[in-house]
Amino acid sequence: MNVLAQSPGLLVAVPLAGAAISFVAGRRRAPHVAITTALVVLTLAVALAVHVLDGGPFRYQVGGWGAPLGIDLVADGAAALFLVLTAIVGLVVTLYATAYFRTDDETAYGHGLFWTLWLFMWTSLNALFLTGDVFNVYVCLELVGISAVTLVTIGGGAEALRAGARYLFASMLGAMTYLLGVALLYAATGQLDMDVLRTTLVADTTAATGLALMIAALVLKTALVPAHFWLPAAHGSAPSPVSAVLSSLVVKGSYFVILRLMLDVMPAGYLPGVDIVLGVLGSAAIVWGSVQALLQTRIKQLVAYSTVAQIGYLFLVFPLARHGADVLTLALTGVLVHALSHGLAKGSLFLGAGSLMTRFGHDRIADMAGAARSAPALTFGVALAGVTMMGLPPSGGFGAKWLLVSAALASGEWWWAVVLVIGGLLAAAYMFRLLSVLLVDAPTELHASKGDIRTEWLPLALALGAVLLVLAIPLVSDLAAASNVLIHAGVTP
Amino acid sequence: MTPVLPAGIGSLTFSLDETGTPFLILFAFLWTISGLYAFATTPAGERARLFAYFVPSALGGVTVALAGDAISFYLCFALMAIPAWGLITHVGTPEARRAGAIYLTLTAIGEAALLAALVIMAVEADSLALPVLAEAIGTSPLRDIAVALLLASIGLKIGTLPASGFLPLSYTYTPAGAASALAGASAKVGALAMLRLLPAGVMPEEWAYVVMALGMATAFLAAILGTLTTTPRAVLGYSSASQMGLILVAAGVSLTSVEAAPLAYGAIVAFSLHHGLAKSALVLGDDVVSRLTGSARTAALAALALPVLALVGAPLTSGFVAKYALKDAVHALHGTVPEAVYALLPWTAIGTAALMLRFFALTRERTAETRVSSPRIPIALWSLVLAAVALVVWIWPAQWNVHAIESALSPSSMWTALWPGLIAIAGWMALRYAPRSAQRLTGIVPPGDVLLGLAAAVTAADRWLAGRSRSRGVTARDERADIGHSLRAAERSAVAWTAASTLFVLLVLLLVALGTR
Amino acid sequence: MTAWLPMLVPAIAGIATFALGKSRGRARNVVNLAAAAISIALVARLVVHAYNGTVISSTIPMLPGLGLGMSADLLGLLFATVATVLWGVTLVYAIGYMDHATDRARFFGFFALCIAAANGVALADDPLSLFIFYEILSLTTYPLVVHTGTPEALAAGRKYLFYALGGGAALLVGVAWLAVIAGQTPFTPGGALAAVSDRTAELRVIFALLVAGFGVKAALMPLHGWLPGAMVAPAPVSSLLHAVAVVKAGVFGIIRLVNELYGPELATSLGVATPLAILAAVSIIIASVIALRQDDFKRRLAYSTIAQLSYITLGTALCSPLAAAGALAHLAHHAVMKITMFFTAGSVYETLHVKKVSQMPGLARRMPLTMASFAVAAFALAGIPPLVGFASKWMLGVGSAQSGSVWALIVYVSSGALALGYMVPILTSALREGDHTPARGAESDPRMLWPIVTVGVLTVVLGLTAGLPGSPVHWAMTAIAPSFGGWTP
Amino acid sequence: MSTYLVYTAGGVLLYALGTYGLLARPHLIHKVISANFMGSGVFLILIGLGNRSPESGPDPVPQAMVLTGIVVTVALTALGLAIVKRYYTATGLDNLDDKPSAGGDR
Incomplete structure (x- = not known):
C-alpha cells in the first residue's frame, strides 16, 4: 500500500528519469529506455487508479515540504483516468514510434531527440494532471508547450516550422495571459493552492478577473473555437506519433485544469455566464470543426479538424453542471468517458494516418483508394476509430454521447442534445468520406512492402480500446465518483 | 381462432348449388370449346406461351362457379382475371400491350375493390361462407361502402360506364379462341358476383335507381360507341358492354326489392347464359369467316345470323327469353325511374341491332387470311357453340322460359322484337345515302375510348415528373460546391494569425467582462 | 446466457471468417454454414421454451442504471427465426453467387455480423439494447452495400449511411430521453410506460423521435431514400439484408415500440398512432406507384419492399389485435416472398446479366424453375390466396375493418392491385420469346437454384399451412395477444 | 501601497504593449x-x-x-529564436503571412 501512495511522485519522477537516460543512452538504445519507461508508467498509473478507487482522493507532498512553497500533488479519480489514458496512449505511441522513427534513418534531423522530448512531455503532462496549485499549472503547461512545439518541428520541414512557430506564439500568448491571471488571483487572495482557494474564494473583482484570464488562456491551450487557429497546422504537420500525442493527450491537459477550476475550485455561479459561453463555444467547435474536417483534402488535416470538433464536446459539461447533482454526475462521467474514448480513438487515427501516408507516400485522401485491400487491419482500425468518433454503439464514444445526451435531456436544456447529435452525424460524414475512399477497390499494392506489423496493428489496438471502453463505463463511473468535483459537490459521500 | 381467419388450404370450400350450376355448365362449356379452338388455331411454337396463361385463367374461370366462401371466390376471380392479361398481350404489338396494361390496371382495381368488400363483409358476418356474407352485410353500418365496393368491382368486370372500353380492349387483340372465352365467360363472372354477393332488397331505392340508370346509360352509349368503332372484335366488345348494362339494370332491381329479386336473378342467369353463348359464337364465327373463301365463307356468314338474331332478341331465341325476363323484373318495381327504364328497354334493341349490322358488315369486308391449319376443327367447334345457342333456350330450367316462349308467339311480342331491328336496318340504309362526312364518323372510336386517353395522360405525367427530378439534381450539386468553397475561405481568414489572436483577446475580454459583472 | 447465443454465434462466425482470411474458402464456408445450423437449433430451442411459457432472459450492466438485456420472447423469436433460417438459405445461395467475386472473406464476415446484429435487435429486452444492435446493424451493413467498390456503390453507401445514422441519431435522443424520464423500461406486452403516462407532451415527442429512427430502416416515407440505391449491393445482400434483416429491424422496432413500449392503449390515447398509420398508408401508395415506373428489376423490388414494409407499420399503428398480429405475420411472410424475388434477380443477373425487366424475354424458358418460383412469390406478394402473402394481408384487412378503419383496408387492397401492376409485367416479360430463349432450361448454378426453389416452395407451404399451430400466423397471434390483454384469437 | 500601484500600472502597460506587438507586428523576432x-x-x-x-x-x-517565470520565459524565448532562425533558413521568410521578407534592414 505504501508503494501505491508514492505513485504520484513516481509518475513524475520515472518519465523524467527516462528522459534523462534516453538522452545519454544514444539513438540506438533510447527506444528501449522509452519502452521500459512507458511500461513502468502504465503500471504506476494503474496502481494510482486502484489506490484512488480503494481509498478516495489523496494528496502527496513532493519532498515533504508542503504548500505553499513546496509542491503538492493531488490524485483523484479524474486525474487517475487521465493518467491511465496518457499511459496507454503513451505506450502504444512509443511502440509505434520505434517503427516510425527508424534508428537507421540517419538523414532525419532531430529524430534522435524524439525520445527525450517525448518522455519529457510525458513527465510534464503527468505533473499537470496531478498538480494542485495554479502556479504549478503554469509551469507544467509551459513545459508541455515547449516540448510539444519542439516535437512539432522535429521533422524540420518548412510547413512544420511554420506550424511550430504559430504554435509557439499561441503558446506564449496563452502562457502570459494565464500568468497574468495567476498574478491577479494571488493579488486578491494570497493563495495558489486549489483546495485552499475552493474553501476561501469570495466574490471579488480582481480574483474574478484573474480566474477569467486563466480560463481564457486555458481555452486557447485547449484550442476551443475560435481559439483553435494554431491546432490544425500543428497537429497536421507534426510527425504522426507526435500528432497522436498532441491531439489525444496534450489538449486534455489544459482542459483538465479548466474542469477543475470551473467545477471544483470556483463555487457555483462564480463567473456568471462563463459556463454558458463555454458551452456555446463548445457547440460552435463541434459544428465548425466537423464542417471543416469534411472539407479537408489531406488526411491529417481532416483528423486535426476532427480534434477541433471533438474538443467541443468536452465543454458541454459546464452549462449542464448548473442543474443539480444528478445532471452533473451524468455530464461529468460523460465528458470523462469522452476524453478517454477520444484520446484512444484520436491516437489510433493519427497513427493510422501516419501508416497510410507511409504506404502511399503522400497525404491526399482522394488518392488513397485500395487501402482496404492492401492493409485491411489498418483500415479496420480507422473504421473502428471512426465508429467511436461518431458516437455509435458499441463504443466509448457512444457511452459518452449517451451520458451527455441524457444529462442534457435531464437538465431540460435539450438543445445541447441537438448539438451532440449533429456533431455525431457530421463526424460520420467526414469519417465516411475517408473510409469510402479507403474501401474503394484499386490495384495499388505499390507500397505494401513498407508496411510494418507495428504500423498496421497498433492503430487497430488503440481503436479496439476505444470501442471496448463501452464495457468499462461502470469503472469510469466509479472513478468519476472518486473525483474531487463530485465529492465536493456532495454527490459522493 | 375466429372464423374469419384464413386457415390456409383448409379454409377453401367448394360446393355446387342451384345458383352455381348454370354458370358452371356455361363456363365449363365455353372454356373447353375456346381452349380447343385456341389449341387448334395457334401455331405450335406459340402454344406453350398462350396456354401458360390460358390454363390458369380457365381453371379460375370454371371453379369460380363452385366457390363457396369469400376466399375461394376471390382466388378464382383473381386466377381467372390476372392471367388473362397474357392472352390480351399475346400478339405483342404495341396496341396489344397498351390494351393489356389498361386491362391489368382495371382488373387490379376491380380485384382490390372486391377484396375490400369481402373483408368488410367477412368482418360483419364473422364468417366466410358466401350466403352468410350477403345476408349479414344488409344490416351492417358498413353496408353502403361494401355495396359500393362490390358494384365498383362488378362494374369494372362488366364494362360499365365510364369503363365501357374495358371489354373492347380485352377482345380486340386477343387470339380468337381466348377472346371467345373472355367474351363468353369472363364478364359473366361479374354476373355471378351479383348473385352471390349483392344483398337482396335491403338498399334504399335511390341506390337501385342510380344503378339502373347507369346500366341503361351503358346499354345505350356502348351501342353508339360500338357502331363508331373499327374492328369486328371491338364491335363485339361494345356490344357486350351494352348487354352487360342490361344485366346491371337487373342487379339494380335486386338491390332494393325483396319481391322482385328472384325475378331479377332469373333475368341475370338468363342473360348470362344467352349472352355468353351468343357472344362466343360471334367471336369464333368472325374468326372462322376470315379463314374461309368462296361459298364456304358465304355459308359461314349466313350461319352467323343465328347468334346475331339471338342478340337482337328475335322471338324463339335465347335473347328474346332473356329480355322478357328482364322486363318482368323491372316491371315488378314501381316508381318513375323503373317505369322510365321499362319504357326504354325495348329501345336498347335498336342499339344492339345497329351493332350487329355493323359487325356483320365489318366481318364481311374482312379479307380472307391464308392460314396453314385446316379450318375443319375450328368449324366443328364453332358449330357446337352455334348448336348451343340454338338449343339453350329449350333446355334451360322451365320456370324461366315457359312464359316467354308462350308469349313469344303472340303478334305483339313478335312486333316488339322486330321493330327495333327494322329501325336499325332503316337507319343503316339511310346512312348509305348520307353525306360522306356522316359516313366518316364510323371508325372514329378506337377500342377503349376514354381509357386510352386516360392512359396517355398518365404516361405524360410520368414523363414530366421524371424530367423534373433530373434537373433538380444538377442544381443541388452546384450549390453544394459553392457552399464548400465559402466555408473554406471563412476558415482561412479565421486562422490567419492577427485575426485569430485578436479574436482570442476579444474572448479574454468577454470572459473578464462576464466574470466581473 | 442462452438468450445471447443467437446473437453471439453469428458474431463469432463473422470474426472467425475475418480471421480465416482470403484464401481458406472451404473452411470459411464450413464455419458459416455450421454457425447457421447451430443458430437455427438454438433459436428453435428458445422457441420451444417460449411456447411453453418460459421466457429466457439475461441482463449485463453497461451504462449507469441501465443494462444491456436479451430476452427470448415469442415476438422477438419470430424475427430471430426469420433472420436465422433465411441466413442459412442465403448462405448457400451466396456461396454460389460469390463464386468468382473478390473479397469474399470481408463479405461473409460482415454478413454474419449483420445477422448477429439482427438477432440482437430481435431479442433485445429494452429500448437501449435494441438501439445498440440497431446501430451495429447499420454499420455492419455499410461494407456490404459498398462491397463492389464502384462509384455507384459508394454513392449508395453514402446515402445509406446518411439516412441510417440520421435515424440512429433521432433514436438515440428518443431512447435517452425515455431513459431519463422512465429509467430502464424492459419491453412489456401492453406497454411499459404506465408509470409516466401522464407526461404526455414528452411522450409524444419521444414517440416521434423513435418512429423517425425506426422509420429509416422501415423505409417509411419520406425516410426511404436510401433503400432503392442500396440495391447496388450483391444480390445475396439485397436479399437478406434489404428484404429480411435490415428493413425488418426497422419495422420490428416499430412493432416493439407500439405494442410493448407504449402499448396500444397509450399509443392510441396519446394520439400518436393515427399519424403513424397515415404516414404508412401514404408510403404504401406512393411506393407502389413508383414501383410501377421502374424498369430496373431490383429497383422495382426495392420500391415494392418499401410498400410492403409500410403494410407492417400500418397494421401495427392501427392498434387493433388482428391487424397487429397480421403485421407481425407479414414480417415473416414478406421476408420469404421478397427473398425469393431478390434471389431471382441475383440469379438472372449473375447467369445472364439481365438487370432490367425489359431484358427479360426468354427467361421463363431459359430458367423455368427460377421463374416459376418467382411467379409464385409475385402472386403471393399481390395477395392471391392461398399463398403466403394473402394470409397476412387478409388478417391486416380484417383487422382494419374490425378497428373501424375501412380506409386502411382500402389502402391494403389498393396496394395489392398496384402490386399486381408491377409484378405481372415482370412475369409476362419473362414469358415472352426473346434473346435468352435458345439455351433452353439452362438454369443457374445449383447452389443458387435450390435456395430459390426452397423459398419459393416455402411461400406456398406457409400459405397452405397458415391455419396450423406454429405457422407464422398462429405464432404472431400468440405473440401479440398479451399486448391486447384478454384478446384471444 | 503607492509603490504597488506604480508597479502594477507599469506592468499592465508593458503587458498591453507586448500584446499589441505579438498580435500585430508581422516580423517574427x-x-x-x-x-x-x-x-x-x-x-x-x-x-x-x-x-x-x-x-x-x-x-x-x-x-x-517570478524566478520560475523568468526561467520559463527564457526557455521559451530561446526555443522561439531557434525556430524563427530555422524557419528563415528553410523558407527565407521572416513572417507568417507569406509576405516577402524585409531582409537585413530591420
Whole structure:
C-alpha cells in the first residue's frame, strides 16, 4: 500500500528519469529506455487508479515540504483516468514510434531527440494532471508547450516550422495571459493552492478577473473555437506519433485544469455566464470543426479538424453542471468517458494516418483508394476509430454521447442534445468520406512492402480500446465518483 | 381462432348449388370449346406461351362457379382475371400491350375493390361462407361502402360506364379462341358476383335507381360507341358492354326489392347464359369467316345470323327469353325511374341491332387470311357453340322460359322484337345515302375510348415528373460546391494569425467582462 | 446466457471468417454454414421454451442504471427465426453467387455480423439494447452495400449511411430521453410506460423521435431514400439484408415500440398512432406507384419492399389485435416472398446479366424453375390466396375493418392491385420469346437454384399451412395477444 | 501601497504593449520580444505584490513565482529564436503571412 501512495511522485519522477537516460543512452538504445519507461508508467498509473478507487482522493507532498512553497500533488479519480489514458496512449505511441522513427534513418534531423522530448512531455503532462496549485499549472503547461512545439518541428520541414512557430506564439500568448491571471488571483487572495482557494474564494473583482484570464488562456491551450487557429497546422504537420500525442493527450491537459477550476475550485455561479459561453463555444467547435474536417483534402488535416470538433464536446459539461447533482454526475462521467474514448480513438487515427501516408507516400485522401485491400487491419482500425468518433454503439464514444445526451435531456436544456447529435452525424460524414475512399477497390499494392506489423496493428489496438471502453463505463463511473468535483459537490459521500 | 381467419388450404370450400350450376355448365362449356379452338388455331411454337396463361385463367374461370366462401371466390376471380392479361398481350404489338396494361390496371382495381368488400363483409358476418356474407352485410353500418365496393368491382368486370372500353380492349387483340372465352365467360363472372354477393332488397331505392340508370346509360352509349368503332372484335366488345348494362339494370332491381329479386336473378342467369353463348359464337364465327373463301365463307356468314338474331332478341331465341325476363323484373318495381327504364328497354334493341349490322358488315369486308391449319376443327367447334345457342333456350330450367316462349308467339311480342331491328336496318340504309362526312364518323372510336386517353395522360405525367427530378439534381450539386468553397475561405481568414489572436483577446475580454459583472 | 447465443454465434462466425482470411474458402464456408445450423437449433430451442411459457432472459450492466438485456420472447423469436433460417438459405445461395467475386472473406464476415446484429435487435429486452444492435446493424451493413467498390456503390453507401445514422441519431435522443424520464423500461406486452403516462407532451415527442429512427430502416416515407440505391449491393445482400434483416429491424422496432413500449392503449390515447398509420398508408401508395415506373428489376423490388414494409407499420399503428398480429405475420411472410424475388434477380443477373425487366424475354424458358418460383412469390406478394402473402394481408384487412378503419383496408387492397401492376409485367416479360430463349432450361448454378426453389416452395407451404399451430400466423397471434390483454384469437 | 500601484500600472502597460506587438507586428523576432514584454509586465506586477504589506515583511511566494517565470520565459524565448532562425533558413521568410521578407534592414 505504501508503494501505491508514492505513485504520484513516481509518475513524475520515472518519465523524467527516462528522459534523462534516453538522452545519454544514444539513438540506438533510447527506444528501449522509452519502452521500459512507458511500461513502468502504465503500471504506476494503474496502481494510482486502484489506490484512488480503494481509498478516495489523496494528496502527496513532493519532498515533504508542503504548500505553499513546496509542491503538492493531488490524485483523484479524474486525474487517475487521465493518467491511465496518457499511459496507454503513451505506450502504444512509443511502440509505434520505434517503427516510425527508424534508428537507421540517419538523414532525419532531430529524430534522435524524439525520445527525450517525448518522455519529457510525458513527465510534464503527468505533473499537470496531478498538480494542485495554479502556479504549478503554469509551469507544467509551459513545459508541455515547449516540448510539444519542439516535437512539432522535429521533422524540420518548412510547413512544420511554420506550424511550430504559430504554435509557439499561441503558446506564449496563452502562457502570459494565464500568468497574468495567476498574478491577479494571488493579488486578491494570497493563495495558489486549489483546495485552499475552493474553501476561501469570495466574490471579488480582481480574483474574478484573474480566474477569467486563466480560463481564457486555458481555452486557447485547449484550442476551443475560435481559439483553435494554431491546432490544425500543428497537429497536421507534426510527425504522426507526435500528432497522436498532441491531439489525444496534450489538449486534455489544459482542459483538465479548466474542469477543475470551473467545477471544483470556483463555487457555483462564480463567473456568471462563463459556463454558458463555454458551452456555446463548445457547440460552435463541434459544428465548425466537423464542417471543416469534411472539407479537408489531406488526411491529417481532416483528423486535426476532427480534434477541433471533438474538443467541443468536452465543454458541454459546464452549462449542464448548473442543474443539480444528478445532471452533473451524468455530464461529468460523460465528458470523462469522452476524453478517454477520444484520446484512444484520436491516437489510433493519427497513427493510422501516419501508416497510410507511409504506404502511399503522400497525404491526399482522394488518392488513397485500395487501402482496404492492401492493409485491411489498418483500415479496420480507422473504421473502428471512426465508429467511436461518431458516437455509435458499441463504443466509448457512444457511452459518452449517451451520458451527455441524457444529462442534457435531464437538465431540460435539450438543445445541447441537438448539438451532440449533429456533431455525431457530421463526424460520420467526414469519417465516411475517408473510409469510402479507403474501401474503394484499386490495384495499388505499390507500397505494401513498407508496411510494418507495428504500423498496421497498433492503430487497430488503440481503436479496439476505444470501442471496448463501452464495457468499462461502470469503472469510469466509479472513478468519476472518486473525483474531487463530485465529492465536493456532495454527490459522493 | 375466429372464423374469419384464413386457415390456409383448409379454409377453401367448394360446393355446387342451384345458383352455381348454370354458370358452371356455361363456363365449363365455353372454356373447353375456346381452349380447343385456341389449341387448334395457334401455331405450335406459340402454344406453350398462350396456354401458360390460358390454363390458369380457365381453371379460375370454371371453379369460380363452385366457390363457396369469400376466399375461394376471390382466388378464382383473381386466377381467372390476372392471367388473362397474357392472352390480351399475346400478339405483342404495341396496341396489344397498351390494351393489356389498361386491362391489368382495371382488373387490379376491380380485384382490390372486391377484396375490400369481402373483408368488410367477412368482418360483419364473422364468417366466410358466401350466403352468410350477403345476408349479414344488409344490416351492417358498413353496408353502403361494401355495396359500393362490390358494384365498383362488378362494374369494372362488366364494362360499365365510364369503363365501357374495358371489354373492347380485352377482345380486340386477343387470339380468337381466348377472346371467345373472355367474351363468353369472363364478364359473366361479374354476373355471378351479383348473385352471390349483392344483398337482396335491403338498399334504399335511390341506390337501385342510380344503378339502373347507369346500366341503361351503358346499354345505350356502348351501342353508339360500338357502331363508331373499327374492328369486328371491338364491335363485339361494345356490344357486350351494352348487354352487360342490361344485366346491371337487373342487379339494380335486386338491390332494393325483396319481391322482385328472384325475378331479377332469373333475368341475370338468363342473360348470362344467352349472352355468353351468343357472344362466343360471334367471336369464333368472325374468326372462322376470315379463314374461309368462296361459298364456304358465304355459308359461314349466313350461319352467323343465328347468334346475331339471338342478340337482337328475335322471338324463339335465347335473347328474346332473356329480355322478357328482364322486363318482368323491372316491371315488378314501381316508381318513375323503373317505369322510365321499362319504357326504354325495348329501345336498347335498336342499339344492339345497329351493332350487329355493323359487325356483320365489318366481318364481311374482312379479307380472307391464308392460314396453314385446316379450318375443319375450328368449324366443328364453332358449330357446337352455334348448336348451343340454338338449343339453350329449350333446355334451360322451365320456370324461366315457359312464359316467354308462350308469349313469344303472340303478334305483339313478335312486333316488339322486330321493330327495333327494322329501325336499325332503316337507319343503316339511310346512312348509305348520307353525306360522306356522316359516313366518316364510323371508325372514329378506337377500342377503349376514354381509357386510352386516360392512359396517355398518365404516361405524360410520368414523363414530366421524371424530367423534373433530373434537373433538380444538377442544381443541388452546384450549390453544394459553392457552399464548400465559402466555408473554406471563412476558415482561412479565421486562422490567419492577427485575426485569430485578436479574436482570442476579444474572448479574454468577454470572459473578464462576464466574470466581473 | 442462452438468450445471447443467437446473437453471439453469428458474431463469432463473422470474426472467425475475418480471421480465416482470403484464401481458406472451404473452411470459411464450413464455419458459416455450421454457425447457421447451430443458430437455427438454438433459436428453435428458445422457441420451444417460449411456447411453453418460459421466457429466457439475461441482463449485463453497461451504462449507469441501465443494462444491456436479451430476452427470448415469442415476438422477438419470430424475427430471430426469420433472420436465422433465411441466413442459412442465403448462405448457400451466396456461396454460389460469390463464386468468382473478390473479397469474399470481408463479405461473409460482415454478413454474419449483420445477422448477429439482427438477432440482437430481435431479442433485445429494452429500448437501449435494441438501439445498440440497431446501430451495429447499420454499420455492419455499410461494407456490404459498398462491397463492389464502384462509384455507384459508394454513392449508395453514402446515402445509406446518411439516412441510417440520421435515424440512429433521432433514436438515440428518443431512447435517452425515455431513459431519463422512465429509467430502464424492459419491453412489456401492453406497454411499459404506465408509470409516466401522464407526461404526455414528452411522450409524444419521444414517440416521434423513435418512429423517425425506426422509420429509416422501415423505409417509411419520406425516410426511404436510401433503400432503392442500396440495391447496388450483391444480390445475396439485397436479399437478406434489404428484404429480411435490415428493413425488418426497422419495422420490428416499430412493432416493439407500439405494442410493448407504449402499448396500444397509450399509443392510441396519446394520439400518436393515427399519424403513424397515415404516414404508412401514404408510403404504401406512393411506393407502389413508383414501383410501377421502374424498369430496373431490383429497383422495382426495392420500391415494392418499401410498400410492403409500410403494410407492417400500418397494421401495427392501427392498434387493433388482428391487424397487429397480421403485421407481425407479414414480417415473416414478406421476408420469404421478397427473398425469393431478390434471389431471382441475383440469379438472372449473375447467369445472364439481365438487370432490367425489359431484358427479360426468354427467361421463363431459359430458367423455368427460377421463374416459376418467382411467379409464385409475385402472386403471393399481390395477395392471391392461398399463398403466403394473402394470409397476412387478409388478417391486416380484417383487422382494419374490425378497428373501424375501412380506409386502411382500402389502402391494403389498393396496394395489392398496384402490386399486381408491377409484378405481372415482370412475369409476362419473362414469358415472352426473346434473346435468352435458345439455351433452353439452362438454369443457374445449383447452389443458387435450390435456395430459390426452397423459398419459393416455402411461400406456398406457409400459405397452405397458415391455419396450423406454429405457422407464422398462429405464432404472431400468440405473440401479440398479451399486448391486447384478454384478446384471444 | 503607492509603490504597488506604480508597479502594477507599469506592468499592465508593458503587458498591453507586448500584446499589441505579438498580435500585430508581422516580423517574427518582434513577436518573440513582444512576448517577453508581456512576461516582464506580469513579473512587475508580481514583484509589486511581494511588497504589498510591508509591515509583515516581503512575501516570498511572488518572488519564487517570478524566478520560475523568468526561467520559463527564457526557455521559451530561446526555443522561439531557434525556430524563427530555422524557419528563415528553410523558407527565407521572416513572417507568417507569406509576405516577402524585409531582409537585413530591420
